[in-house]
Amino acid sequence: MTSSSAPSGPSTAQSALLTPPAHLRRDIVVAISTIVVLLAVGFILRFVPIDVAFSNAVHHLHVSVLTQVAEGFYRSLKPLPAAGIMVIATVAVGLLSRRWQVALAFFGGVAVTWGLAEAAKLVVDRPRPGMSEAMTHAVGATADPSFPSGHVAFTASFAAVLICALWATRWRALGIVVGVVLLVGMSVSVVVIGVHYAGDALASIVWVAGVYPAVRTGGAMLIPRVDALLFRRRVGARDLTDDGGSRGSASQSPGTWHEGR
Template identity: 60%
Template sequence: MTTSVVPGASSAAASNPFLAPAAHPRRLVLTAVATVLVLVAVGFLLRLVPLDVGLSRVVHRSHLGALGAIAEGFYRAVKPVSAAGIMVVATAVVGFATRRWQAALAFVGTIALTWGSAEAIKLVVERPRPGLSEQVVNAVGTTADPSFPSGHVAFVAAFAAALICVSWATRWRALAIGVGVVLVAAMMLSVVYIGVHYVGDAVASVIWVAGIFPAVRALLAFVVARAQEVVDARRR
C-alpha cells in the first residue's frame, strides 16, 4: 500500500504513511464515491436475486471437523466491544512506536470511519441474514442486524489495511501483509461457514475497504495536519 506525497510535504509526514498527504485526493474521493454507489446497487441486486446463496450453502454445510468451533470463536472475538478494545490497544502501540499522537489518531480514526461506514450501509441495503440456525442465533443473537456487507470482515480488513499502512516503510511490511491477508481470509471464511453471512456480504466488505480506506486515510491526514497547525500557532 503505497502513499504518494505531495511536493513540499514535511519529512516527518513523509516518513509516516498515515500522515502523508495524498498526491491525488480527488481521485481517491471519486473512487470512494464509486465504491459506495456500486456496492449499494449490488446489495439491492442481491436482495432481489440472491446469486450467492448456493455457494454460501456449500461452505456452510461443509462441516470440516472442528472448523465450526474455531470459526465461531474467531467471529465472537471480533464483536463490536472487543473490536473497540483491539483498536485501543493497537492505537497505544502505534503511538508508542512512532512517538507521535498524530499517527495514532490517524490510525484509529481511519479504521473507525472505514468500519463504521460499512456498518451504516447495512441500514441502507437491509439485506436479511441467512436463515437463523441454532449456531447463528448463538453467534449473533435472535435479533440480527442486516447482512450486507459484513461488519466483521470490514473491521478485520480495515485493521489489516491500517497495519500494512503503518508498517509500509519498515522491515515489518512483509509480515504485516502476510498476517493481514490471513486474518481477512479467515474472517471471510468464518462468517460464511457459521452461516451468519452470505459470500457476497464478505466479498463486498473487502471491496468496501479497498475503495474507502485510502480516501479516509487522506482525509484524516489532512484533519490531523490542520489540527497540528492550530496547536503550533497557539504555542507561538
C-alpha cells in the first residue's frame, strides 16, 4: 500500500508571473529600446511641447462632474495610498495563491516597473503644466517633474501585473476589464485636472508595455532560484538535525546494553 508523502522539492505549481521566459533576449532588447526612446521623446517634448494644445483643450472642458471624479481618483492613488494598495494587494495574492513566490513576483513587478518610471522623471525633468491656485489646493502640490506620469505608471504597472497574475485563472476577463478601466480612468484624469500633459500619460502606458515583460522575466528567473536555494538549506538543516539525533541514539545504545548486563 502506498502512502502520500511530502513534495521532494520546491513547489512546482506554475503562475503566469513565474512562467519561465520564452523570449528572454527579445524582452530585454524591447525594454532597453523603450527606455531609450521614451527618454529621447521626453527631452523633445520638454523643449518642443507639441502636446500642450490638446492637453489644454481637455483641461478646459469644464465638465464639473468629470473634474470631480478625476480629482478623487487622482487623490486616491497618490504615492502613499498607492503604496498601501500595493501592499494590501500583495498580501491578498499571497493568501489566495498560498505561495510567497507569487506574492513577491506581484509586488516586485509593480514596484520595479513603477520605480523605473519615477527615475525617468528625474532624468527628463519636464516641468508640470501651470495650475491655478484652486487646482493646486484641490489635488495638492505637484513639484516633481511631469514626464512620464507617475500616477499613470503606477496604474498601468498594477493593471499589467494583475492581468498577468489572473491570466491562467477563470478571473482573467475580470482582471482585463478592471485593469483597462483603471488605466483609462487615470490617464484621462491627470489630463482633465491639468497635472500632466497628454504625452506624459501616453508615455507611461508605453513604458509599462515595453518594460514590464523584462521585469516579469527577471522575477521568473530569480525568484525560483532563491526558492530552490532556501529549500536546499532547509533540507540540509533538517538532515543535519536528523543525523545528529541518530548519532545520539546510537551512542546511547551501548551504554544501555552495558547497564543491562
